[in-house]
Amino acid sequence: MANARDAREWARTALRGIGDSLYTPFCGTDGDDIDWDGYRALVRHCISTLDHQMLWCTSGLAEFWALTIGERKRLLEVAIAEARAIKPDVVIQACTSATAAKDCVELTMHAQEVGADIVYIQTPMMEAHGGQGVLDFFRYVADRTDIALGMFNSPSSGYVLTPAEGARIAAEIPAVCATKEGAFRPGSSRMLHELAPELLIWECDTTVYRAGWLRDGIVVPALLGTSGYLFDTPQRRIFSEYWNLVWDDKLVEAMDYARTSGLDQFELDRGPWFTCYPGRADYFTHWGGAFKYAASLLGLPIGDYPHSRPPQAHVPPEAKTQIRDAYVRIGLLEN
Template sequence: MDYTRSEAKAWAGKTFHGFFEAPFTPIDANGEIDAKQLQENIDRYIELGVDGLVVGGFIAELWTMTYQDWLRYHQLVAQAVRGRVPLFTIILESSAKQAVEKLAYVQKLGYDGAEIMNPSVQLRSDDEIFDFMKYVADRSPLALVLYRTPMPGTLMSMDLIVRLAEIDTIVGVKQGSFSRSDTLVLRRRARPDFIVSEPMESFFLDDLRAGGQVLWAAFWYLAYGKLRPLMREYYTLGRAGRWEEARKPWEALQPARVFFEDLATDMARTGTYASHIAMMKPWMEAIGFPVGPVLPPVRSLPAERREWLVDQLKKLGVA
């Protein structure tokens, strides 16, 4: 760790910039983690310039795996990354004790911190969720990023986020409520050294202008394929304050952006990533990241739908 508890927010402020990507997990024909392909994919992510990796969440499919799979996956990722970029896990737990155990495990492997979601079982009030998060934070020195999302069944209130932001090692939040105004209001209300990340890429250029600094735990930078340099271009120009110049490469991404958002409507409607994973895995394959099949019980994309998707990506210049 490059920070103490009291230094966690300052460290995060310096470290969290650009594109912290949440990659998909390569699965082999036997339904197991493909260790060789995982290594190769991570090498390529780093070569392509990701600014950090946030692994092990919904799109990584670890919610369908056993605890032993979870341990092995995180070990394989740590061995593949080898400290070359900041590395975070994602904690999806209803048990605070289990969350602390997982954090201790990844800390030994060299992870820099974790994104953490509020419990999906019980603990629904602000005070209950606060106590859960404080229990975990008190027992781990790792930097924690909250995930504000409706997916666990309770969307954490802004009052709660502002309270949690006062804990030294809770350094930021992925503001995933699908409301742009929530991001702006929360950034205004929370302490200035608390990072509020807007995860929708369509807002990222404007968000840089409004005080944002990182596209946290997303997959846009990888998913845009051949159009990826446009993201880096508008981000670099935006950080330099050259907003009018940055708008041109941002606008050039609009056809691919609209296509993706049209496909992702079920994710916002249902509050789950399941069908989204089945669509995105063939997308990643089409742009050169072998990730294999979707783990059951999620259904894989039918062959004709996969062919249509790849054809559309080629027409858009993504693949």
């Protein structure tokens, strides 16, 4: 774990590799319980079977808004215990976003106490009075904790920080060492790097990696929170092989591999279901049920309640058909 004072020095060497954002497998009536054995198996699959380097816990993909404070704490504790028993140096990233700053502090303190390495805070989902409000939220948390902090600048919050606002947070909160830029606006990430070069950036628009942004030091050699376990299997580690080529600066080889392996086509074939609900097409979501359906196709445990908890809708049949067909076409699933 990095304390606030050493966060940036620690991050420069620690944040590397694939960071898996874990879903939450629900069970019981209306998904009111969590399949803890299934969750442990998912952690082991990511860290041991696939040999991925980081975990991103209790995130948007995990449906943090539908989890109690107690459930979020236990999910993090279980992930740390399972992962560190296999790989002691695994980097554990915890998302402690909450609508109340006090709840965020409670979750961040808990992450600090149980041994998470870094905490990410999504731009507050409600009542964020612009960049000043987000800065005040981060300051409130940083003043009461002592752990490395990251920003999670996602459009699902309803407010996306400008480069200047993100740079100001980095300048005024020394614990902030990294950011997951999830708004798919790479021009803003480039500007943020110019304003705050000390900040490690993961740009979710991965095309920038093919443009040499890693070589130029604009982005970090790590996926700070992705669902890499949905694109890798023990038999075909397509995702890992592609990113290893990128991180080795073999960009032409990486692009060739993405084409010949089917990885590029897979992104088109599976459609927008992971992050888009058709009834609200202008909103970026983390549709937990869609991620879990894809996981089920690969034989991963998702609990006996395969849906998301409210307020998310159930995944429609046409989405399942498109996702399944995509897995068949890329060869990760038999027809």
